[in-house]
Amino acid sequence: MTLEGLTGFPRVALAHRPTPLEPMPNLSQAVGVEGLFVKRDDCTGLAMGGNKVRQLEFYLGEAIARSASVVLITGAVQSNYARCTAAAAAKLGLRCVIQLEDRVRGMPSEYQRSGNVLLDRLFGAEIHTYPEGEDESGADRSLDSLAEELTAQGECPYVIHLSPDHPPLGALGYVEAAGELLEQASDKNIDFRSVVVASGSAQTHAGLLVGLHAQGRGDIQVHGVCVRRRAEAQGARVLQCAQAVEQLLDLRGLVGPGDVRVTDRHLGAGYGQSTRESEEAIRMAARREGLLADPVYTGKALAGMLSLARSGAFEGRPAIFMHTGGTPALFAYGSLADRDSPGSLRR
Numbered sequence: 001m002t003l004e005g006l007t008g009f010p011r012v013a014l015a016h017r018p019t020p021l022e023p024m025p026n027l028s029q030a031v032g033v034e035g036l037f038v039k040r041d042d043c044t045g046l047a048m049g050g051n052k053v054r055q056l057e058f059y060l061g062e063a064i065a066r067s068a069s070v071v072l073i074t075g076a077v078q079s080n081y082a083r084c085t086a087a088a089a090a091k092l093g094l095r096c097v098i099q100l101e102d103r104v105r106g107m108p109s110e111y112q113r114s115g116n117v118l119l120d121r122l123f124g125a126e127i128h129t130y131p132e133g134e135d136e137s138g139a140d141r142s143l144d145s146l147a148e149e150l151t152a153q154g155e156c157p158y159v160i161h162l163s164p165d166h167p168p169l170g171a172l173g174y175v176e177a178a179g180e181l182l183e184q185a186s187d188k189n190i191d192f193r194s195v196v197v198a199s200g201s202a203q204t205h206a207g208l209l210v211g212l213h214a215q216g217r218g219d220i221q222v223h224g225v226c227v228r229r230r231a232e233a234q235g236a237r238v239l240q241c242a243q244a245v246e247q248l249l250d251l252r253g254l255v256g257p258g259d260v261r262v263t264d265r266h267l268g269a270g271y272g273q274s275t276r277e278s279e280e281a282i283r284m285a286a287r288r289e290g291l292l293a294d295p296v297y298t299g300k301a302l303a304g305m306l307s308l309a310r311s312g313a314f315e316g317r318p319a320i321f322m323h324t325g326g327t328p329a330l331f332a333y334g335s336l337a338d339r340d341s342p343g344s345l346r347r
């Protein structure tokens, strides 16, 4: 199912679509419910996949439409977004400048070099650093000044901003993904009423909400698991983003405050800090389904899904885990596997 309004946006094809929708029978059994499924957006194809590939189709479509020669992006050191942007830029023949923010303190050297950082370098991105981790506007300003320097050198830069003051073009990828999911579920007779997703910038979460509502499925609950900020701030961000997406698509009043569900139970000490429950969820997914989840995003989201399932929140109906990727970060958190805690990845 395609939403008419989506076709008006410039776009480049980057993602493998549709991504598979698979049952997770062993995890379902482990938490005593039936009908947990996973939407495999970790399999979007480009450069080890993930949700950012769908989002980048719209940003880079705009970049190409504006004849950009270089694309700039900012993110955490282990940013999946930066890695996917570097890969997409390489594929499209664009220069890529990445700004890595010092968001997670006290990490081992592998965090600075392995996982996504290794891939950023492999894709030929130029790496800059930003000393703050919780200063979205400052990180954007710093990116804008890098862009000004590039303009002075004769380049045509395109900046993918982080703060919510910019049109959330990436969310359009998830407006579309909502339709893809509904169609697959209908083909497979999966009458789901819940989706669980990691909620960070909120573009994935908001895009799904708008996409479901636009197709008359506002009855499906989207549970966002906070990975960056507390529930109150994240809830406000999701709503603001959903309203901005509606504006982009010339829709009005689809998603209201009552539709925004977020939990910060799995945030732990904050962004990029794994928790005992997320480590346990990563280990369960690996050992029961052969499925990889990461410590920053999908491990926390899966921990959220498992606790919702255990608490009976899905009321016996099928539920979908939106797997947003993040696999390369596992290699940057390798020491988790050595930790001898009850939730350790080694057990």
Ligand SMILES: Cc1ncc(COP(=O)(O)O)c(C=O)c1O
Pocket: 050, 051, 052, 079, 080, 081, 198, 199, 200, 201, 202, 203, 204, 205, 297, 298, 324, 325, 326, 327
């Ligand atoms: C693997 C992964 N999952 C989830 C998210 C969160 O998605 P969003 O920023 O659209 O909320 C990100 C964002 O970086 C991510 O890399």
